Amino acid sequence: MENIIVRNNVTILGQGDQPLIFAHGFGCDQNMWRFITPAFMDKYKIILFDYVGSGNSDINAYSSEKYQSLQGYVQDLLDIIETLSLQNSIFVGHSISAMIGLLASIQHPDYFKKLxxxxxxxxxxxxxxxxxxxxxxxxxKLLDMMEMNFTGWASYMAPIAMSNPEQPALTQELKQTFIAADPIIAKEFAEVTFLSDHRSELPKVSVPSLIIQCSEDSIVPSSVGDYLHQHLKNSTLQLMEAKGHYPHISHPNETIQCIADFL
Known part of the structure; x- marks a missing residue:
């Protein structure tokens, strides 16, 4: 048990019994949820973690072979759930983590109450x-940039992904989070993220899901939210006023409201 807790830098917070797992997206870590978790502390058992290669995870646990597909990340999520003996978890995943949770729910629908x-x-x-x-x-081009000039890639990508120029501190924070990652691991995670196609898996999902789609998301067009809603049975689509790809950072109150309404 100890090694998985350390491997993924697992943090447990909150006063409730109902497990609520927060999973960060590519290039980030569990710190990205700090504006969201306080709203759920009193009613839920909150589980935060870092994927191997991100945040304060054990970087020595990384292997290119294991993480060359999302399945390596899916297995880590299932390891955490099994290690903590979690039942009927509510899973909140940002960006590529949404697919990691979705794939995990296909393998073990009994582990998940909602996505x-x-x-x-x-x-x-x-x-x-x-x-x-x-x-x-x-x-x-993005992958080449990561390889040739990792800091330059982070400086280029952060403002596009955050898309909230009126909050420059958030863009700067995202850039620093990107830069803090190991460049080789980050590039491999980017390849897995941006080149994978899990559309064929969607009909296998049985767990009720909420799709939160930002307006003017620079990474994921609104047509993708519509596509997911059409192909995921028992899904709800919520369009946010928030712009960008990180509403839990840029618009935490609206994000909290979307999550709370669904729960």
Whole structure:
């Protein structure tokens, strides 16, 4: 048990019994939830963690082979749930974590009561009749930039992803979070994130889900939210006024309200 708690830097907060798991997106860590968790402390048992290679996780536990697909991250999430003996968890996942939670729920639907997905996407690449938001050449350029000039990539990506120029401190924080990551691991996680396609898995999901879609999300177009809603049975689509890809940082009150309404 100890090694999984240390491996993923697991934090447990709150006074309640109902497990509420918060999972961060690519390039981030559990600190990204700090504006959200206080609202749920009194009623829930809150579980926070860092994926291997992110935040204060055990970087020595990383292997390119294990994490070359999302399945490695899915297994880590299931390990945490099993280690803590969690039942009927409510899972809140940002960005690629939404897919990690979704895939975990297909393997073990009994572990999950509800899925809450913030800015989710099953596929970031454009395809025939599907607009994921990126061409393959766009992703290739981003990955090249990560390899050639990691700090430059972070400086370029942070303002686009945050999309809240009136709050420059948030963009700066995101940039610093990006830069703090190991460049090789970050690039491999980016490849897995942006080049994976999990559209075929959506019909297998049985757990009730909430899709939280930001207006003018620079990473995930609104058409993706619509696509997920159409292909996930028992799903609810909530369109936010918040702009950008990090509403839990830029617009925490609206994000809290969306989560609380669904719960």
């Amino acid at each position: 809450i997905m913030i800015g989710p996407s099953p596929c970031y690449l454009n395809d025939d009749g599907y607009r994921g938001g990126f061409e393959r050449s766009d992703i290739a």
